[in-house]
Amino acid sequence: MSAPPSMSPGDTELLLAAQDLLARVWVSGRHEVATALRTADGRVHTGVHVEGSCRRSSVCAEGVALGTARGASTAGEPLSVVSVVSVQIKPAGRFRIIAPCGVCRELISDYCPDATVWVTTVEGDEPVPLRALDLLPEKSRRQW
Structure with a gap:
């Protein structure tokens, strides 16, 4: 898919990275979503x-990307993610930006509440950027 006009060049890079990864590893029913995120230091994970x-053993692409970013971070520094883009190949074999599931919304907002998360609207079918914390109104905030 091409980037929406409102997407910044940096977020377009994330979209392309996620699409490239999924195009390379996609297997129906096994690997259907890819995520690319950018940390505050500019690195893409x-x-x-x-x-x-058994479905409970499944791991979402967003969690894998967050774990990869955390593993690459400097000791003692918090994980600071600025933008997240997830893609899926559906329907009819085309790429589509998707919103994180509920568990991933919790995870992303726990670690980077102010990150931009791209989602495709239900009405209008348009990709739009939202603040991670805005994906979960009235979210409980745990003190770490």
Whole structure:
């Protein structure tokens, strides 16, 4: 898919990275979502959805990308993510920007509440940027 006109060049880079990853590793029912995110230091980290035979063992692409970013961060520094883009190949074999599931919304907003998360609107079918914390109105904020 091409980037929406409102998407910045940096977020377009994330979209392309997620699409490239998913195009390379996609397997129906096993690896259907890829995520690319940018940390405050400018680095891009990616992750791919890993489906398990019992659904509880599955791991979402957003969690994989966040874990990869955390693993690459400097000791003692908090994880600081500025933007997240996730893609899926559906329907009819085309790429689509998707919103994180509920668990991933919690995870992203726990670690980077002010990050920009791209989602495709239900009405209008348009990709738009939202603040991570805005994906969960009235979210409980845990003190770490």
